[in-house]
Amino acid sequence: MIPYSFYVNQDILDISKKLLGKRLHSKIGGVETAGIIVETEAYRGSDDKACHAYGGNRSPRSLSMYKEGGHAYVYICYGIHPLFNIVTSSKGKAEVVLIRALQPVKGIEEMKLRRNQHKEINLCNGPGKLTQALGITKLHNEAILYNSTAEIWLEEGMNIPNDDILTGPRVGLSTAQECMNWPWRFRIKGNKFTSKPNTVYYEGYP
DNA sequence: ACTAGGATATTT
DNA sequence: AATATCCTAGTA
Numbered sequence: 001m002i003p004y005s006f007y008v009n010q011d012i013l014d015i016s017k018k019l020l021g022k023r024l025h026s027k028i029g030g031v032e033t034a035g036i037i038v039e040t041e042a043y044r045g046s047d048d049k050a051c052h053a054y055g056g057n058r059s060p061r062s063l064s065m066y067k068e069g070g071h072a073y074v075y076i077c078y079g080i081h082p083l084f085n086i087v088t089s090s091k092g093k094a095e096v097v098l099i100r101a102l103q104p105v106k107g108i109e110e111m112k113l114r115r116n117q118h119k120e121i122n123l124c125n126g127p128g129k130l131t132q133a134l135g136i137t138k139l140h141n142e143a144i145l146y147n148s149t150a151e152i153w154l155e156e157g158m159n160i161p162n163d164d165i166l167t168g169p170r171v172g173l174s175t176a177q178e179c180m181n182w183p184w185r186f187r188i189k190g191n192k193f194t195s196k197p198n199t200v201y202y203e204g205y206p
Numbered sequence: 207a208c209t210a211g212g213a214t215a216t217t218t
Numbered sequence: 219a220a221t222a223t224c225c226t227a228g229t230a
Contacts, residue, residue: 078223079214128223172222
């Protein structure tokens with residue numbers, strides 16, 4: 001299990017890249033499922049208009065973003081889909097990483113049942129899909145990811161060198177003005193399990 | 207292959 | 219009224 005120290009006092013863009021290649025595990029309803037993180041996005045409260053905590057904004061939804069690194073921020077997107085984010089950095093800064101896609105490695109049969117899909121490629125290739133596959137719901141908002149009883153946690157996986165990371169604009173933003181073009185989406189080059197809109201990207205980090 | 211529409215919690 | 223999405227059903 002990846003410890004508390006990993007989640008705090010790291011630059012939000014650095015940790016978004018370091019999360020690539022790590023494994024996200026859940027043990028929910030007695031079944032363990034896991035996948036390699038292959039796509040992330042960074043959200044930074046202080047100056048990022050796309051972030052729910054932009055400029056220190058607080059709402060019932062965004063409160064958990066202000067917790068200390070190592071907590072989960074789960075919110076409901078479009079009224080239906082829970083999206084799973086990892087709070088990073090220190091308390092009060094509201095910096096989170098959205099997990100956008102996984103390569104399934106454990107509990108694949110359970111994922112197929114939960115997702116009602118039979119193709120492995122369709123189990124975790126989107127932020128709303130992977131929460132369903134892993135059994136993550138809004139009840140896991142504010143969950144701690146680093147203690148022995150955690151239902152959701154990370155494990156070390158493979159190290160992804162910078163040359164194997166593609167960056168591009170974040171997905172689904174249209175009113176965040178200049179922020180919507182920031183290359184704060186990260187994914188593993190050549191990996192087939194990333195989420196759909198794969199059109200725009202840059203090699204490496206500008 | 208591509209596109210339109212529906213599902214619907216939360217915020218402004 | 220808009221949104222950090224996904225699925226189905228329709229047309230091509």
